[in-house]
């Protein structure tokens with residue numbers, strides 16, 4: 485078991501894309517990074533690339549849909565490190581973009597297996613190790629198109645999205661999981677938040693994104709390194725450049741729109757975003773007409789990532 489005070493971070497799906505960049509940024513912050521990959525060869529390759537940058541990285545074979553493999557990975561981390569400080573549930577797939585009414589159920593099942601049940605299985609398997617950390621951080625990599633509020637708001641650039649149910653549904657459900665894990669772990673001093681990385685050029689969307697994977701990863705880094713005073717159960721990241729209306733005022737959010745298959749929604753002109761981010765409470769993200777009074781707090785700027793946070797009304801951090 486590791487005796488060091490170095491923070492231990494696990495990123496699933498870290499062999500490429502936003503996951504790889506997240507592993508890299510966490511490593512450059514001085515954390516020991518466990519590079520989750522479902523393929524041992526791809527994981528080893530990613531570790532070699534990270535080591536060239538001076539990052540302390542170890543491969544960890546983990547297919548988030550394989551219960552036995554997830555349990556084995558948790559056992560290995562328990563044996564070698566004794567705890568987990570940061571868990572980033574990043575692994576994801578985007579399939580089944582047919583019209584609503586013609587949903588490919590096989591694709592839907594696969595998307596839910598990876599994007600929703602995967603993070604749940606991994607979080608559950610590592611919960612004991614997270615509780616051994618003095619300040620656990622869990623970041624679930626979500627998406628603005630998992631927002632019911634955004635997709636039903638006529639003023640949203642995503643309003644045109646009417647099909648492709650599996651991916652947005654998986655991320656909406658992941659946001660709910662985030663809120664409930666935040667409550668479950670509140671007593672452990674944990675912060676459990678969802679990240680919206682924005683529209684990033686990765687394999688997921690055929691490299692059509694207008695942000696880099698590193699820019700997306702900066703949102704994750706920000707949430708993974710929040711102090712004890714920071715809110716939990718938030719969705720942080722980039723948002724369409726329009727004010728977010730709430731009963732108590734508005735918080736500016738900025739970002740890049742993203743549509744089915746990673747394309748900008750019909751009629752929307754994609755823009756290169758400034759490096760900026762905002763975050764919304766999960767309640768605001770999920771329910772457009774939610775009437776609970778919300779708090780809006782401006783959080784600190786980290787690495788040029790201006791962040792606005794709103795807290796889930798039912799969850800107040802005790803630290």
Ligand SMILES: NC(=O)c1ccc[n+]([C@@H]2O[C@H](COP(=O)([O-])OP(=O)(O)OC[C@H]3O[C@@H](n4cnc5c(N)ncnc54)[C@H](OP(=O)(O)O)[C@@H]3O)[C@@H](O)[C@H]2O)c1
Pocket residue numbers: 496497498499500501502503521522523526546547548549573574575576577598625626627628680681682683684685686687688689693697742746
């Ligand atoms: N790119 C965007 O614009 C965007 C926007 C919003 C949210 N996101 C989210 O960001 C996350 C990362 O996406 P990305 O854009 O970086 O995509 P990506 O380049 O396609 O990377 C996806 C990663 O997930 C891994 N993965 C897939 N299924 C897995 C499984 N069953 N077990 C373990 N790992 C698995 C992949 O591994 P293999 O290499 O083995 O396939 C790969 O490492 C996803 O959750 C995605 O939904 C992306």
